[in-house]
Amino acid sequence: MDKKAKKVAVVACSGIGKSLGALSREITYELIERVKPGIAVTKCLGLVVSGDSDALKMLKENPVITIDGCAKECSKKSVVAQGSKVDRSFQIMDFMKRHKGLKPDGISELNDAGQKLASLAADDLAEVVDDLINQEGK
Amino acid sequence: MADSYVGIVTCSGEEIPEGTTTRFAFRKVREQLRPGQVVTICLPLFIAGGEEERQFAISHPTITLDGCEKRCAAKATEKLSGKPARCLVVTEILKEKGIPGPSKVRRLSQADKAAADVVADELAKTVDAVLEKAE
Numbered sequence: 364m365d366k367k368a369k370k371v372a373v374v375a376c377s378g379i380g381k382s383l384g385a386l387s388r389e390i391t392y393e394l395i396e397r398v399k400p401g402i403a404v405t406k407c408l409g410l411v412v413s414g415d416s417d418a419l420k421m422l423k424e425n426p427v428i429t430i431d432g433c434a435k436e437c438s439k440k441s442v443v444a445q446g447s448k449v450d451r452s453f454q455i456m457d458f459m460k461r462h463k464g465l466k467p468d469g470i471s472e473l474n475d476a477g478q479k480l481a482s483l484a485a486d487d488l489a490e491v492v493d494d495l496i497n498q499e500g501k
Numbered sequence: 502m503a504d505s506y507v508g509i510v511t512c513s514g515e516e517i518p519e520g521t522t523t524r525f526a527f528r529k530v531r532e533q534l535r536p537g538q539v540v541t542i543c544l545p546l547f548i549a550g551g552e553e554e555r556q557f558a559i560s561h562p563t564i565t566l567d568g569c570e571k572r573c574a575a576k577a578t579e580k581l582s583g584k585p586a587r588c589l590v591v592t593e594i595l596k597e598k599g600i601p602g603p604s605k606v607r608r609l610s611q612a613d614k615a616a617a618d619v620v621a622d623e624l625a626k627t628v629d630a631v632l633e634k635a636e
Contacts, residue, residue, distance in 0.1 A: 377513040378543050379524055388515060392607045407514035409573030412545050413580070437545035444548050471528045472608070 370404045371492045372422050376431045376438040377408040379470070383432035383455045386467045386477050390430055390458070393485030399492045403428075411441050422447040426495035428488065429453070451491050458484040507628045508563035509541050510585070512574040518603035518613065519568030519591040525609060525617035526591075526624050527566060534625040538632065544574055547581035558583035562631045565589065566624060586631045594623050 375391040378384015395403045410418035422442060429438040429452045439452045458480060459465070467477030511527050514520025531539050540561075546554040557563065558578050565574040565585045575588040595602055595616055603613035 375515055376543070377515065377545060379511060379513055379527065379541055380543065384543065388513075389607075391515060396607070405515050407512065407516045407520060407573065408545050409512040409514050409520070409567075409577065410516075410571065412548055413571070413573040413576040415571065415573070435546065435549055437543060437549040440549035441545045471525050 370421075370425045371399070371402060371495050372425050372427045373403050373405050373488075374408055374411065374422075374427065374429050374438045374442055375405065376429075376433075376436075378432040378437070381432060382467045382470055382473065382477060385432075385470050385473055386455050386481055387430040387432045387438075389473055389477065389481035390455075390484045390488070393481050394488050394492070397482075398485045398489045402496065403488075403492050408438055408441060411445055411447075414445060419445055419447060426450040426499060428491060428495070431455070450495055453488075458487065461487065506538050506540055506561065507586075507631050508557055508561050509539050509624070509628075510544055510558070510563060510565045510574045510578050511541070512544065512565075512567045512569075512572075514568045514573065516606070517568050518606045518609070521568075521606055521609060522591050522603050522613070522617045522620055523566045523568050523574075525614065526621040529618065529621040530624050530628065534621060535628050539628055544577055547577055555582050558585060562586035562635055564624065564627055564631060566620075567591065586634075587627050589620075589624060589627060591620055594620050 373391050375387040391405050406418045431438045431454050462483045465476045465480040468474045511523035542557045563585045564587045567574045567590045
């Protein structure tokens, strides 16, 4: 019987001091609400950091994408440190290089350029989600 | 020597509206209510960062602000850094004041922002109390 992945977990960095943290969060919401609803889901990074057993079980049972605002890669490192694997990891800079000219600003609420970049980045990630689901199904 | 500022660690929970509330409340305290009196650290830096980050709650008095009863920020701060001076939870603050919880995780509604303002006021008062005790 084929092993089927039910979901793809997307874990954003939670960065609170910079707009890039807000952007990682916004990309995650774009992905789980608009681009891949019902397939991509998120987990609070705080649950991962605090070692919540239900959250860690979910990450171990499904493919995981991490999205980090900066090079410190808190999301990726936290998931790995708690014994789970990361199937694909991204930094905001990956998307900024791909979609030049969009400069995100704002922390509590992103500016229009940040919103646009989040939307485009989530579209980019649709293919990644599909790949992970298909790989799990093989 | 008295501490001149207080550390605040929010859960920033991505799954729940109250996690977003913690971000709004902290930003309001830092930028409007108690500018220059608070600092923060991204919660996952307790794992991903170095020794300097893990000294955060030991170096100065720290308040944790969690969205829900799972208290991720409080638990992680105590386990990975140091015992928080005070631990606040959004759901408890709002319940005590008879205010409905926020409804939107992504973009807070006007009612959600009003609730976040209440949480920010409570956080600011707690900052004052912690600073006063440190003097």
